[in-house]
Amino acid sequence: MVGSNTAGVRALHEVDLTIAPGERVALLGESGAGKSTLLDVVAGLTVPTSGSVEVLGAAIDELRGRALRRHRADIGVVRQQHGLPESLRVVHNVNAGRLGTWSTWRALTSLVRPRGRAEVDSALAAVGLAGLADRLTGDLSGGQQQRVAVARALIEQRRLLLADEPVSAVDPKLSDDVLRLLRAADGDPAVLVSLHDPGLARRHVDRIVGLRDGIVHFDLPVDEVSDRRIDDLYRITPSG
Ligand SMILES: Nc1ncnc2c1ncn2[C@@H]1O[C@H](COP(=O)(O)OP(=O)(O)OP(=O)(O)O)[C@@H](O)[C@H]1O
Numbered sequence: 001m002v003g004s005n006t007a008g009v010r011a012l013h014e015v016d017l018t019i020a021p022g023e024r025v026a027l028l029g030e031s032g033a034g035k036s037t038l039l040d041v042v043a044g045l046t047v048p049t050s051g052s053v054e055v056l057g058a059a060i061d062e063l064r065g066r067a068l069r070r071h072r073a074d075i076g077v078v079r080q081q082h083g084l085p086e087s088l089r090v091v092h093n094v095n096a097g098r099l100g101t102w103s104t105w106r107a108l109t110s111l112v113r114p115r116g117r118a119e120v121d122s123a124l125a126a127v128g129l130a131g132l133a134d135r136l137t138g139d140l141s142g143g144q145q146q147r148v149a150v151a152r153a154l155i156e157q158r159r160l161l162l163a164d165e166p167v168s169a170v171d172p173k174l175s176d177d178v179l180r181l182l183r184a185a186d187g188d189p190a191v192l193v194s195l196h197d198p199g200l201a202r203r204h205v206d207r208i209v210g211l212r213d214g215i216v217h218f219d220l221p222v223d224e225v226s227d228r229r230i231d232d233l234y235r236i237t238p239s240g
Contacts, residue, residue: 011037012048012214019190021159024183026201027194029211030234035194036080038211039164042192043077056159076153076189078163082146086138090129090148093137094120097152116155123151126181128174143169150178157187164194179204198230 011034019025027035040046041053044060053060056074063071076097084093095116120133127147137145146169153161161182167175175197182191183204195201201208201222208225210217210233217233218225231238 010049010214012041014051015211015214015216017209017216017219019192021190022188023207024191024205025193025207025209026205027192027209027211028196028198028201028230028233029217033211034214035211036164037214039079039162039192039194043075043162044072073156074159076156076158076161076185078146078149078153078161078166080164080168082149084137084145084148084152086136088137089133090124090135090137090140091117091120091133093148094123094133094151094155097155119155120151123155124148126154127151127178141169143171143174146170147174147178150181154181154185158185158189159187161185161189161191161193163191165196166193167200168196175200176203198225 015034015038017038027038029035037046041048042055044053044055047061056071058067058071060071098116117133121130124130124133127150129144129147129151132140132144137148140148146166150163150166153163163182166182167178170178179193179200182193185191191205193201193205198208202225205222207219207221209219210225210229212233218229220229230236
C-alpha cells in the first residue's frame, strides 16, 4: 500500500502489514517516518493512493452508512491531535467514544444528563483521572487531555485499538499504566500503537514494526529487536 497525506506528500511506500486478532504491535521510527499516516490509513481517515486496506474483515473504502458506523464503533482511536472539544466537560468527551453504538436520541439526551456515568467514572479512574469527569476539558493539562482521549477509546469494548503516541505528554509511570490498559483492554482487541520510547514498546507489545522514510525497515517479534536494530532505525551511531 502507498499512502499520501492530506498535503500530497508521499508518506508510505509499499507497506505490507497484517495484524492478527488480539495481537499488539508497536510502530517505531523517526519523526516523519510515516507512523501517523499509517495509523490514519488503518483508521480510514486517509485513503491510500494505491493498494488496499482490509480492517476487521472489511475493505474500509467500500463501507457506507450504518455498516461504516458499526465498523467504526469496533475501533478505538487515540490520535496525536486528539481533537477533544475543549469547551465540553470531560464526561461528554469520554462518552463521545460510544456514539457509534448509541441512537441519535440517546446521544442527544446524554448531553443533558450523561448516560452510563459509572462507566465513565471507572474509565477515568483507570487512566488516573478519577474525579475529573465534570471539569471542562480545556482546563486539563496536555497529558491529562491525552488520557481523556485514551478513556474515550476504552469506554466501549473494541476489536481494534489504534493509538498515535498516546503517552507523548505523560510521565513514565503513567505511560506504563496507559500502555498496560491498552494491552489488557476488554475483549482482547488487536492494538496498533505508535511510540517514541522503544523501552515502552518492548515492555508492552508482541511485535515491533520499524518504519523509516515510509518503508517497513523491520517487522519482528519483540524478542528479536536488538538495541543495535533500534539504533540503526534511528540512525544513531555508536560513540567512541
Ligand atoms: N500536514 C502535512 N503537510 C505536509 N507534510 C506532512 C504533513 N503531515 C505529515 N507530513 C509528512 O509526511 C511524512 C510522514 O509524516 P507522519 O506524520 O506520518 O510521520 P510520523 O512518523 O508520525 O512522525 P512524528 O513522530 O513526528 O509524529 C513526513 O514526510 C512528514 O513531513
